[in-house]
Structure formats: C-alpha cells, structure tokens
Amino acid sequence: MAPVAMRTVAQSLSDALPVxxxxxxxxxxAPQPALTGDEHCDLLVIGGGYTGLWTALLAKERDPGRDVVLIESKEAGWAASGRNGGFCAASLTHGLANGIARWPAELPRLEELGARNLDAIEAAVARYGIECDFERTGEIDVATEPHQVEELKELHAEAERLGLGDGSVFLDQDEVRAEVDSPTFLGGVWDRDGVAMLHPARLAWGLKEACLGLGVRIYENTRGLELTSSGAGMAVRTPYGRVQARRVxxxxxxxPSLVKRIRPYTVPVYDYALMTEPLTPEQLAAVGWKNRQGLGDSANQFHYFRITADNRILWGGYDAIYPYGGKLDSEYDHRPETYLKLAGHFFTCFPQLEGIRFSHAWxxxxxTCSRFSAFFGKAYSGKVAYAAGYTGLGVGSTRFGADVMLDLLAGERTERTELKMVRTKPMPFPPEPFKWTGIALTKWSLARADERSGHRNLWLKTLDRFGLGFDS
Structure with a gap:
C-alpha cells in the first residue's frame, strides 16, 4: 500500500473506541449481584453467554418447576456473545462444505435440525419481546478470485444434488454487485433464508431478562472455581460461596473447563472487527445493500461483513491469532496492526466509501476445535454435561447445544443425541510447542493457498485426510 493510502487508512481509525x-x-x-453463601438447585448452569443462557431458558420451558441457577464470572454476554458479528446461522456444521466433508450421511438431518433451531430462535425473540434487530436477510458467500467462482458453483450444484439447495441461488458478477456493489466481487451464492442478522449483545441481554422472568436465579461476577461430586449431585465452589446442584x-x-479432560479439544483464536460510523444516504446508495444480507468472502483467510440497523458496516475476520500456550489475556483483545490491515482491506472492497471513519475496533x-463445529459430552456419571468448540458459529448453534446438554442430563435418547456429530469428538490439539507450530504452519499454508488459486499444499492435504484443519 502506498504511503499516502496508508495515512488515509490510519486516519480512518483515529477516533475508533477500543470496545x-x-x-x-x-x-x-446492570449486573445481578454476586453469589454469597450457599445455594441449592436442581440445575446449575455455569456461563452467562449464549450457551448458558439458552440452557437455563430451555430448562425452564421444558419444566417450569425446575429450580435453575446460573453463575457468570463477569457479566452476561460480555465475551464472545457480545463481540461477534451478529450472524445467526441455521447451519450446525459450520457451513455446507464442512458438513459434506464430515457427516455426509446425516447432513440432511443436521440441516433440518438447524433450520428448526433457527426458526425456534426467531420465535423466542418474538415471544419474549427481545429487541435485538433480528432480520432474516440471509447471507451471500462472495467470490473475489476466479477459482472461488468455480468452487461456489460446484458447492451450489452439490447442494442441489443432495436436495439441500432450497432457498439458495447462485449470483453472477452483475447479480451480486446489484445486491452489494464492490469491484472485488466476481460472483456469489445467496442463502436467502438460512441466516439472520441481529444485535448480538442485545440478544444475550434479552435472554438474560427472559430467564429472570421465568424464575432463574442469576449471579454475575461469580466464577465457578472448582467442581466436585457431592453425593447424588455436584458442588461448585465460588469466590464467596458454594452451589449444590443435582445436575450441572x-x-x-x-x-478453561471445570472438566479438565476436555480442555485439549479447544484453542483460543483471537478474531478482530471494525465498525464504521453510520453511512450517509449517499454512501448507502453507492454500495446498494437494500436487502441487508450478511456477507463473507470465500478465501481461507476470509472477511465477514454486514450492515447494522443504523446503517453502519461491520467488517471483521481475516487475521486469526493464536497466542502461544493458549493464553487468555485481555491484552490480546486489541491489535492495532490487525485494525490497520482490516481497514486497508475495507477500502479495497469499498473504494467508494473512502473518507468514512471507524467508530469502534475490538x-x-x-x-476453536479441529472440526470447526461444536462437540458435546457428559462427565461425573452423567451429572455434568458440556458443549464447546463452536468455532465462531455459536450465535445460532448454541441453542442447539443447550438442547443437547439438557437431553444428556436427562439421560434421554433423542433425535439429537443419536447423531454421530453429537456422539463423537474432534481430534484434540497436541501439547506445546507442537500445537503452536502446527497452527502457524496451517495458517501459512492457507495464506499460500489463497495466493495460488486455492491450491492446497501437502500439509493441508494431510490435515484434510485426517479430518483436521484450521480456519480463520
């Protein structure tokens, strides 16, 4: 990038709030008070993000008399549930291609369950009056390189062959630019019904309010420190007290999970996003976007972007940063070099918006897990259930994960618990330094594939053969 252009990019970030x-x-x-003293309940939910909130809500909907407590280490929705792009997808498999590769036999069933799950989310938003700017606009997968056009055509044709193409349409260059105008767009596939756009934090806050309305007792700023078996139930120690529960x-x-054996199955990958100031009517007319879809490009190192209710553009993705040792630290929440890179890519995509500024960067x-989609399980003789590994697609699929956990805790055989996807685990990540080395090599290989018309090197082909991978 030329120095003048770089100055322009940097200036666009000068007022961006780091939040x-x-x-x-x-x-x-306002947060709910922290737990002090002893508490007793039928079901204890640990975690106040989407997974925990949906679990508490569905538990009360299944059995209004069930006594449910939820504890959260900070505030509901403060982490991934309040920082994502607000893409609420029906897919439970991190997209059709990943589903075809991993669960081809049961993919039609997974797609059906995913569609029902998204319908149920939409119904819950209406039922509880959750004001989260829910818009079922769909998403366009965009090709920005010639080989990506062919890949999207092939995937769309495969979906139609499997009877899974209803609601999606292939767009040529003129058609995709008629939807959202960028000189970088060469084609796309528009899933018209399988993705909704929403305000992610307001969804979490709305679920919290709904839980409280049904009688769930929520304690925030209450971290679960230790999980132990206690007679017929479980005990969880917190900073100022303890919870005794029949099920957790x-x-x-x-x-870090309180069930230590599942920790090797996930790694933290830091993702970053920018938000513009609101577009003027002239700027909005320059990009089109009348149908307000979410978009994502088809590169291995991809961007996701969408328009908000107040006509801002969220622009995120591309850089996926794994800190050595899987360290979680607030210092990784901000990365100016990534913000500069993202801003430069934004103006390449939308040169007609030169001069617009970013209001927020975070x-x-x-x-992240090695199969890109959630995994599930039980511990402590069925008294504890867990769901994790959503790999960036948890806005919608966490509700499905909540249903799976409740099925497992009830000891029920259901259409969900019989799925191979639910009964199997991804490959765990190796210890350091092999984990960091493997992830770094994979990222480098994916970037090289983007530069070489999608050609995958021997390392990526080996990962494909063993059902492993890593995606930004």
Missing part, C-alpha cells in the same frame, strides 16, 4: 460496538450501548443492563451444565466457551477469543 465492542455492541457492548457500548446505553441499554446495557457447562457453557464456559473458551475459558477483538475477542473464539473457542
């Missing part, structure tokens, strides 16, 4: 746009909201609710559901995302950790 998630979604969390920087005057409607952010863990929705702790990337944070990052956060994604719970």
């Amino acid at each position: 998630s746009y979604w969390l920087d909201d005057p409607g952010r609710p 559901a863990l929705g702790t995302n990337i944070f 990052g956060g950790a994604i719970d």
